[in-house]
Amino acid sequence: MNIDNVYIALLHHPVYNKRGDIVTTAVTNMDIHDISRAARSYGVKCFYIVTPIEKQHQFVKRIIRHWQKGYGVAYNPSRKKAFDIVDIKSSLEDVVEDISGKSGRSVHLVTTSATSRGCLTTYEDLKKVIMEDRENYLLVFGTGWGIAEEVIKGADFLLEPIRGSTDYNHLSVRSAVSISLDRLFGRR
Amino acid sequence: MNIDNVYIALLHHPVYNKRGDIVTTAVTNMDIHDISRAARSYGVKCFYIVTPIEKQHQFVKRIIRHWQKGYGVAYNPSRKKAFDIVDIKSSLEDVVEDISGKSGRSVHLVTTSATSRGCLTTYEDLKKVIMEDRENYLLVFGTGWGIAEEVIKGADFLLEPIRGSTDYNHLSVRSAVSISLDRLFGRR
Numbered sequence: 580m581n582i583d584n585v586y587i588a589l590l591h592h593p594v595y596n597k598r599g600d601i602v603t604t605a606v607t608n609m610d611i612h613d614i615s616r617a618a619r620s621y622g623v624k625c626f627y628i629v630t631p632i633e634k635q636h637q638f639v640k641r642i643i644r645h646w647q648k649g650y651g652v653a654y655n656p657s658r659k660k661a662f663d664i665v666d667i668k669s670s671l672e673d674v675v676e677d678i679s680g681k682s683g684r685s686v687h688l689v690t691t692s693a694t695s696r697g698c699l700t701t702y703e704d705l706k707k708v709i710m711e712d713r714e715n716y717l718l719v720f721g722t723g724w725g726i727a728e729e730v731i732k733g734a735d736f737l738l739e740p741i742r743g744s745t746d747y748n749h750l751s752v753r754s755a756v757s758i759s760l761d762r763l764f765g766r767r
Numbered sequence: 768m769n770i771d772n773v774y775i776a777l778l779h780h781p782v783y784n785k786r787g788d789i790v791t792t793a794v795t796n797m798d799i800h801d802i803s804r805a806a807r808s809y810g811v812k813c814f815y816i817v818t819p820i821e822k823q824h825q826f827v828k829r830i831i832r833h834w835q836k837g838y839g840v841a842y843n844p845s846r847k848k849a850f851d852i853v854d855i856k857s858s859l860e861d862v863v864e865d866i867s868g869k870s871g872r873s874v875h876l877v878t879t880s881a882t883s884r885g886c887l888t889t890y891e892d893l894k895k896v897i898m899e900d901r902e903n904y905l906l907v908f909g910t911g912w913g914i915a916e917e918v919i920k921g922a923d924f925l926l927e928p929i930r931g932s933t934d935y936n937h938l939s940v941r942s943a944v945s946i947s948l949d950r951l952f953g954r955r
Binding site: 582597609612613616617619620621622655657658660661701702703741742743744745747748749750751753754757758760761762764765766767 | 770785797800801804805807808809810843845846848849889890891929930931932933935936937938939941942945946948949950952953954955
């Protein structure tokens with residue numbers, strides 16, 4: 580099964596730093612690897628890395644090239660398949676435009692947060708909506724200390740936080756993406 | 768809720784490399800961070816890194832010290848809490864001895880694999896067993912190309928592979944641990 584109406588964006592701007600300032604975080608190599616592998620496993624159509632910094636675009640494209648065309652293809656062909664669905668854009672607006680342009684269908688923004696607040700959508704409800712609807716759903720995950728409020732306010736959905744079995748909730752974004760995809764699309 | 772009879776081991780030996788040889792993989796910094804944060808979130812009692820290489824013990828201990836006593840404590844206190852449950856041992860036997868010695872109860876070994884084979888335990892069944900039993904359960908995750916067959920054969924359980932919604936199953940071990948913990952102990 581391919582969930583060809585589901586996309587992921589990993590947001591590096593606008594996000595918070597630990598003091599609550601809006602910043603641009605650096606793209607990390609491990610995020611690209613882990614999230615592309617999870618996205619590919621769960622049938623996500625495309626995984627967008629979002630940063631306005633041009634130098635970071637070059638960095639990401641170099642990594643993608645290594646695993647798609649360079650030494651990486653022979654060393655680990657399965658990594659190529661994961662990197663096939665990775666793209667990089669300067670803003671969330673550019674991502675939405677790319678998706679709607681290619682698919683001809685509108686895009687619903689689904690934001691995520693580690694902290695609880697009003698009007699949350701449960702995983703169960705989002706799953707139903709995605710399965711029944713042929714429009715596009717873009718799951719947005721934040722880096723740093725989380726997605727800026729302006730993005731969350733402008734989104735169609737805010738997904739409930741992932742709760743483990745304790746009050747400690749400091750999962751890495753790599754773990755959060757993996758768990759979210761499994762809750763939505765995992766086969767049990 | 769604390770699942771104080773559940774432990775995790777991340778195995779660096781004996782595991783396979785891509786050619787199927789038994790090797791010892793290197794410990795990676797990101798594994799320690801991501802898995803300790805997930806383990807802490809889901810109430811795991813202790814996360815053991817397993818490698819026979821003494822130099823790697825020093826490396827891991829230096830990282831733990833940084834986040835527990837060094838600059839890291841002030842920079843990110845929540846990371847300290849995650850590192851509080853990390854330990855390092857030379858072999859799986861040492862881990863089992865440590866757990867049974869401290870708890871006075873026996874340890875059941877639960878191995879994991881990305882490939883399907885006979886006699887698999889489902890997540891649902893393992894969850895029931897763990898919740899009803901007061902003995903200890905050690906979830907073993909492999910690095911490299913997976914846990915050596917001799918370890919799987921000697922274990923009490925082999926957990927079913929995580930299946931996404933495609934035939935691609937190349938999750939990082941960080942993703943696999945996170946998803947497994949959520950399937951077993953996540954609150955929905």
